[in-house]
Amino acid sequence: MDEFWLETQRDKIQQAFALFDKEKKANINAEDAATALRYLGVYPTEAALKADILPDLQGGDESAPVSFDKFEAKVLNMMASREWEPDTEDVLLQAFKTLDENGTGSIDANYMRELLLSKGSPFNEKELESFMAGARDHGGGNVIYYEDYCSRQWTPSREQGR
Known part of the structure; x- marks a missing residue:
């Protein structure tokens, strides 16, 4: 990956995550994680969110918060794949x-x-x-x-x- 692209995306992800991390604990809930994804221009289907993305971010525990580290890694991969970009x-x-x-x-x-x-x-x-x-x-x-x-x-x- 291009280093400039990577740093730019990391900054965007950090800013988006911070909008939802009101307690500044580097954790957000699953609903906020889904909203943050869309805010970042990543638009997975609800089915993909529920079946794959959120369970991966929460380590298989539906009640677990989403950590910044897991969120950043997952979002960078999703952005790089361009699979979930919005329609034109x-x-x-x-x-x-x-x-x-x-x-x-x-x-x-x-x-x-x-x-x-x-x-x-x-x-x-x-x-x-x-x-x-x-x-x-x-x-x-x-x-x-x-x-x-x-x-x-x-x-x-x-x-x-x-």
């Missing part, structure tokens, strides 16, 4: 367009909620609320204007450092 803006836009049967540029938020809770790897309630808070029309409507949502997700800082 174009892929996400196309997925939304597939759901937009009338070509209006919008999707009913209740319909999206139903899909996210029942299809593929279903969202949990916290994930759903987080998504809806960022995606729903902030003008008080019950609509998701997906092109606006996608453009907010892809900022220059998000695409740098990959």
Whole structure:
């Protein structure tokens, strides 16, 4: 691995971990570890998180905290493999367009909620609320204007450092 890349990623991982390590004990809980992964641009499926990643980070004990050392090593490997990178803006836009049967540029938020809770790897309630808070029309409507949502997700800082 490139030494500059490695040091840059280590700094990012340390900063992300510190956001959740409120007691400064170099440990975070599993839910926070999953959130920190996504914050770092690593997006494993819920199935992969539950079956492989979190058990590995917790040493097979579901109640165990995740240590910084284990988290850093695992995240560096995941970043290097690029297996869990997010889809591109174009892929996400196309997925939304597939759901937009009338070509209006919008999707009913209740319909999206139903899909996210029942299809593929279903969202949990916290994930759903987080998504809806960022995606729903902030003008008080019950609509998701997906092109606006996608453009907010892809900022220059998000695409740098990959």
